[in-house]
Amino acid sequence: MPDSTRAPWRSPREIPAGPDVLAAGPPPVPASAPPFAMRVARPGGADLETLHTWMNRPHVERFFERAWTRERWAEEIAGQVSGTFSRPVLVSEDGRDAAYIELYRAARDVVGEAYRSEPHDVGLHIAIGEEQDTGRRLGARIFAAVTQAVFAADPRCRTVLIEPDAANAPARRAAERAGLRFGGEVALPHKKAALFFADRPEGDHGRE
Template sequence: MRPVTHLDAYRPTDDLSGVPGPPLPVLGDGWHARAADPDTRDLDLVHRWMQAPHVVAFWHQAWPRERWEEELRRQVSGRHSLPVLVSRGDDDPVIYLEVYRAARDVVARVYPARPHDLGLHVAVGELGMTDQGLVRRLLPVLTEALFDGDPRCTRVLLEPDVRNRRAIASFTAGGFEPVGEVLLPDKVALLMVRTR
């Protein structure tokens, strides 16, 4: 495993109390993002996508609907992560994202997170929508929107499972560079970063 050693680190003395929750990205180029609302059919959509075998294989969150309701409520009311549904044009959502503050996440144990660094978890919910270049096309627009949404953010990261070659290829094509492998509680991940 190649450790991540060459990134400027967050110092444990840095105060995170003034760091807001992750911003909702305001997308352009025909993309639209909104926070997932557990009081609408968003809950059923996210729950269904998380049961799909191609998502389960790497997310490991095929939870009951009730647990997903709790999870979405926890995220929208906190400052750690934000659940987001992304659509193209006026169509139904095609991508589920979690935008999170890396310094408040488990990844901070193995990654030198700065207070305003943002991380992403990305899932294409419908199997039939995979391998169409959605993530590759979305990522440049999304990362620019995140940098615009938090002017103090200088890095956005992804941490796909090293076995998820499809995701790694999409993330690379979308402008992210691999910086090393890290051991997280549920996977060996390839840490990938895009800088401002």
């Protein structure tokens, strides 16, 4: 279980933010994004075992680079849940856990300095648990479904983005298949990233 004596969790990617950005609060976690269902991951039990297993698989570790111990993953999940920067989410399809995503407020992340970010923008990291699932375009389907679900859950969110490693060809193909707009490559402190954006459809102002 997480060590309560440690300093409060903070993502190494998080940057100082002004009150208008902080006021946006944590990113939304839609209950579902048909045909998928989503839930916030728990820092123990089956969720922890699933994430620990997935993150130590070569196809995930190559770009996620988090082949951590169970203890460190428990700290990570609990820290995200207790904070307001990001949310750790398990995505299931037909009752089977299929992917891990992190939803985060892009304006509070290092990527927010690489484009004209707004307080309610949401970023998305993704890891597909089973390598064979990448062959059924699971990533593209998750990008498309989750993007629309986030827009519905946060009426003030105008942009959803992903920023995979520029060398991550499968993620780039998935973004293109999902209809995301390519925004160029940028140098972030930890990688060279390819930016892809989904914009709220014109005329869709959400429900204020």
